Amino acid sequence: MKMKNYDHTKIEKKWQKEWDKNEVYKTQNKGKKMYVLDMFPYPSGVGLHVGHPRGYIGSDVYTRMKRMEGFNVLHPMGYDAFGLPAEQYALQHKIHPRKAVEVNVKTFERQLSIMGISYDWTRKVNTTDPKYYKWTQWIFLQIFNSWYDKSKNKARPILELESLFEKSGNIKVNAVCDFDTKIFTAKEWCLFSKIEKQNVLMKYRLAYEGHSEVNWCEEMGTVLANDEIVNDTNGNPVSERGGFPVVKKSMRQWFMRITAYANRLLAGLDGLEWSDHIKEIQKNWIGKSEGSEIEFRIKNYELGIKIFTTRADTIFGATYVVLAPEQPLVKNLESRITNLDEVNKYINSIKNKTDEDRTKSDKEKTGVELKGIKAINPANGEEVSVWIADYVLATYGTGAVMAVPAHDERDYEFANKYDLPIKNVVNNNLDSKNPYLDDGILINSDNFSGMTSEEARVKITEFVSGKIVTKYKMRDAIFARQRYWGEPIPLKHNSEGIITQLKEKDLPLELPNVKSYESTGTGESPLAGVKSWVKEGYETNTMPGWAGSSWYFLRYMDPQNSKAFASKKAIDYWKDVDVYVGGQEHATGHLLYSRFWNNFLFDLGHVPTREPFKKLRNNVVNPDDIVNNYGADTLRIYEMFMGPFEQSLPWSTESIIGSRRFIDRVYRLQSKIVDKKSSIDVEKIIHKTLKKVTEDIEDFAFNTAVSSMMILVNELEKSESIGKKDFKILLQMLAPFAPHITEEIWIDLGEKKSIHKSIWPKWDKNKIVDELLKIAVQVNGKVRTEIMISKDMTDEEIKEMATKDKNVEVWIEGKEIKRIIYVPNRIVNIVV
RNA sequence: GCCCGAGUGGCGGAACUGGUAUACGCGCACGACUUAAAAUCGUGUCUCGUAAGGGAUGUGGGUUCGAUUCCCACCUCGGGCACCA
Numbered sequence: 001m002k003m004k005n006y007d008h009t010k011i012e013k014k015w016q017k018e019w020d021k022n023e024v025y026k027t028q029n030k031g032k033k034m035y036v037l038d039m040f041p042y043p044s045g046v047g048l049h050v051g052h053p054r055g056y057i058g059s060d061v062y063t064r065m066k067r068m069e070g071f072n073v074l075h076p077m078g079y080d081a082f083g084l085p086a087e088q089y090a091l092q093h094k095i096h097p098r099k100a101v102e103v104n105v106k107t108f109e110r111q112l113s114i115m116g117i118s119y120d121w122t123r124k125v126n127t128t129d130p131k132y133y134k135w136t137q138w139i140f141l142q143i144f145n146s147w148y149d150k151s152k153n154k155a156r157p158i159l160e161l162e163s164l165f166e167k168s169g170n171i172k173v174n175a176v177c178d179f180d181t182k183i184f185t186a187k188e189w190c191l192f193s194k195i196e197k198q199n200v201l202m203k204y205r206l207a208y209e210g211h212s213e214v215n216w217c218e219e220m221g222t223v224l225a226n227d228e229i230v231n232d233t234n235g236n237p238v239s240e241r242g243g244f245p246v247v248k249k250s251m252r253q254w255f256m257r258i259t260a261y262a263n264r265l266l267a268g269l270d271g272l273e274w275s276d277h278i279k280e281i282q283k284n285w286i287g288k289s290e291g292s293e294i295e296f297r298i299k300n301y302e303l304g305i306k307i308f309t310t311r312a313d314t315i316f317g318a319t320y321v322v323l324a325p326e327q328p329l330v331k332n333l334e335s336r337i338t339n340l341d342e343v344n345k346y347i348n349s350i351k352n353k354t355d356e357d358r359t360k361s362d363k364e365k366t367g368v369e370l371k372g373i374k375a376i377n378p379a380n381g382e383e384v385s386v387w388i389a390d391y392v393l394a395t396y397g398t399g400a401v402m403a404v405p406a407h408d409e410r411d412y413e414f415a416n417k418y419d420l421p422i423k424n425v426v427n428n429n430l431d432s433k434n435p436y437l438d439d440g441i442l443i444n445s446d447n448f449s450g451m452t453s454e455e456a457r458v459k460i461t462e463f464v465s466g467k468i469v470t471k472y473k474m475r476d477a478i479f480a481r482q483r484y485w486g487e488p489i490p491l492k493h494n495s496e497g498i499i500t501q502l503k504e505k506d507l508p509l510e511l512p513n514v515k516s517y518e519s520t521g522t523g524e525s526p527l528a529g530v531k532s533w534v535k536e537g538y539e540t541n542t543m544p545g546w547a548g549s550s551w552y553f554l555r556y557m558d559p560q561n562s563k564a565f566a567s568k569k570a571i572d573y574w575k576d577v578d579v580y581v582g583g584q585e586h587a588t589g590h591l592l593y594s595r596f597w598n599n600f601l602f603d604l605g606h607v608p609t610r611e612p613f614k615k616l617r618n619n620v621v622n623p624d625d626i627v628n629n630y631g632a633d634t635l636r637i638y639e640m641f642m643g644p645f646e647q648s649l650p651w652s653t654e655s656i657i658g659s660r661r662f663i664d665r666v667y668r669l670q671s672k673i674v675d676k677k678s679s680i681d682v683e684k685i686i687h688k689t690l691k692k693v694t695e696d697i698e699d700f701a702f703n704t705a706v707s708s709m710m711i712l713v714n715e716l717e718k719s720e721s722i723g724k725k726d727f728k729i730l731l732q733m734l735a736p737f738a739p740h741i742t743e744e745i746w747i748d749l750g751e752k753k754s755i756h757k758s759i760w761p762k763w764d765k766n767k768i769v770d771e772l773l774k775i776a777v778q779v780n781g782k783v784r785t786e787i788m789i790s791k792d793m794t795d796e797e798i799k800e801m802a803t804k805d806k807n808v809e810v811w812i813e814g815k816e817i818k819r820i821i822y823v824p825n826r827i828v829n830i831v832v
Numbered sequence: 833g834c835c836c837g838a839g840u841g842g843c844g845g846a847a848c849u850g851g852u853a854u855a856c857g858c859g860c861a862c863g864a865c866u867u868a869a870a871a872u873c874g875u876g877u878c879u880c881g882u883a884a885g886g887g888a889u890g891u892g893g894g895u896u897c898g899a900u901u902c903c904c905a906c907c908u909c910g911g912g913c914a915c916c917a
Binding site: 276277280283284285289291307310311363365390391392393395396397400401402408410411413471473584587588641642643644647654655656658659661662664703704706707708709710711714717774776777778780781782783786818819820821823826827829830831 | 833837843844845846851852855856858859872873897898911913915916917
């Protein structure tokens with residue numbers, strides 16, 4: 001490892017210092033803007049470290065070219081330091097989370113800077129800084145104080161909803177609200193007590209308090225999201241971090257009504273330059289489906305059962321109805337159920353099961369008939385039995401389904417087990433292996449027989465007075481953690497249960513110091529143990545990890561502002577993120593929540609665009625530590641060269657040597673520099689390569705950009721000399737990949753200003769056209785020879801030249817030429 | 833089960849909107865320089881064949897003058913969702 005061609009450690013350190021001193025990467029506030037963002041990291045259990053430099057390097061290469069192209073680039077970095085990972089780390093090491101964050105941030109910054117990443121560090125943000133989370137709390141209050149107007153399709157202030165209630169109650173209000181919201185008139189509204197009003201409004205707020213069954217982890221003393229839970233080796237649910245057991249528990253929670261935005265989050269994907277893969281994941285997660293809501297009347301009772309189905313065409317085959325055990329209607333029917341004991345026993349048995357157990361698809365279906373209750377099939381007036389079963393989900397659709405065993409696999413299984421009637425109403429191909437085919441011709445369906453499923457869906461829905469509706473699988477997001485290390489929620493509860501909110505001037509509500517930030521084990525946050533906090537009535541839950549990260553990209557635009565989360569001027573200038581680079585593990589979390597918040601802020605006029613991230617590129621995990629042996633420039637080139645940017649690659653310390661050799665060769669090429677013009681051939685290849693490199697960086701095709709520069713260097717080595725001017729072009733196009741060595745040579749060549757402040761060169765059109773070109777000649781699609789053509793030959797001349805070629809004549813002799821196809825500058829194909 | 837995506841040398845991978853498949857790099861072999869080694873440079877490197885030529889982009893079909901690229905079926909791998917009615 002001795003006697004390198006250049007001393008990477010010395011050179012790289014020198015320039016990193018120099019760039020820092022001269023603020024080479026400082027963002028301006030004018031010019032054509034370009035916002036290139038890396039997802040900011042959060043401290044992990046093993047401390048914060050640069051685990052995967054690939055993404056940071058890729059976005060840095062892109063950033064550097066854009067800067068040289070004259071864009072005013074914003075390329076910042078910061079820290080998402082609230083949340084479980086930081087807290088767990090602190091607990092394990094018996095230090096305060098704030099201390100843990102400080103230590104880890106230092107390590108991280110050192111590792112980033114040795115790779116030569118060109119961040120503007122003056123714009124650093126940290127979600128745990130009270131000056132930052134003041135605005136996280138402010139945004140929370142905006143959401144809390146808003147409702148979703150379906151007719152205008154946007155969020156509006158809650159005050160406007162109250163005045164609508166005063167005018168005409170809620171009957172005419174077309175808003176997104178809780179499923180069980182009751183109808184009231186203006187008069188009734190005015191008679192409501194303060195607390196009753198508060199409860200009603202809570203059903204409309206976009207941030208709301210409610211109760212829900214949650215995943216409770218006793219050891220960690222906290223609620224976990226579904227994606228924070230994994231299965232242990234026995235198939236039991238445990239926390240992803242630590243592997244502690246997880247059970248179901250009903251708890252008071254704060255929620256974000258993200259479901260109000262389901263359709264916009266789905267539709268907004270169309271205009272985004274994201275990979276199809278990530279879009280697909282978000283689409284599935286949102287889970288839109290069109291169907292019908294249809295009421296089955298209950299015999300001798302005023303209420304009916306509303307069911308949701310996507311197969312209204314099969315309603316003539318509906319032979320029973322199933323409710324989810326938690327469906328509120330079950331309670332209402334209690335007095336009429338003749339086997340209530342059996343029913344209650346079933347409901348209780350369900351409560352003790354985890355989601356995991358309930359949703360295992362290979363599990364045998366169970367259920368109980370509600371005896372004494374009969375429903376009427378609205379299509380044919382037949383009486384059908386009513387059941388509860390846990391294969392129906394309370395949280396999707398209406399929590400009730402019509403069962404059509406002939407055309408639904410799950411209903412079929414259930415009907416077979418409990419001996420319920422099965423009636424075929426769609427004439428599928430009966431010998432087909434799958435009796436549940438989507439489409440067919442209706443039979444046994446009165447006037448609808450003979451129609452296709454497709455037609456019948458809408459017609460039958462009308463016939464039974466149902467309506468066409470759209471449902472989503474996505475649920476509202478829980479917005480609370482029973483933990484210490486998070487943003488306090490800026491709300492107070494008084495002894496009567498009235499909720500008041502902090503005024504803007506009183507923000508931030510700072511996280512108090514506590515003796516013990518360890519879990520209380522009771523399910524309450526450690527904040528519940530702080531007397532002064534509880535006395536004031538402050539909310540003891542804190543915000544979840546995703547709060548601070550849902551808007552940080554806006555803060556970078558104006559990170560020091562104390563009057564607003566960012567000034568209007570800064571927001572109007574930067575608008576949105578042009579390119580966003582980060583891991584795809586955030587597809588259904590961060591990337592969805594940020595889009596939700598940004599759409600919301602757009603509705604209230606705080607930001608100028610709906611979607612925050614125009615272009616998304618995903619980085620994948622890879623190890624590091626090559627810098628010491630080979631240098632940062634080598635690491636950067638290697639990471640970019642070894643394959644497509646968005647693909648995970650196995651690390652190979654063997655092949656990295658190729659990247660180092662490449663740099664060494666560039667370094668040695670200096671001996672060929674002359675003070676006059678280079679030969680035509682050298683000029684040509686320089687400009688051709690420049691064109692390719694420019695286009696490739698634009699497309700994030702870094703691997704082929706490096707490859708074409710390698711070809712260029714191979715060619716230059718064969719040449720006698722290189723003009724200084726052309727050599728500088730090579731340095732410039734290499735600068736984004738290898739910022740240190742190129743800077744070193746650049747300054748050596750007598751330049752005064754940093755190469756990174758130089759202007760990205762433009763390729764010369766005239767220099768990339770070849771006078772002579774080699775093209776292939778095929779006979780019947782097989783290559784037989786190559787010919788040289790000049791650029792001013794006509795098509796006819798080229799075709800003639802091809803047919804006259806000796807190597808071709810052998811193959812066409814004595815045969816009739818049927819056609820000659822000439823693809824300009826590529827190929828001639830002679831068909832005989 | 834459903835929905836995406838991908839299969840190219842010993843390895844990482846390239847091939848623009850259908851136009852000379854295997855660029856570039858690693859590895860390997862041989863050679864040059866050297867007392868020697870390292871480093872560096874040069875030559876070769878899909879496969880069968882002495883050659884002329886033939887065959888290969890997961891498998892089998894199809895469209896086309898021409899297919900890694902488009903279409904159909906199947907196989908394998910990766911990812912997402914999962915009792916969503």
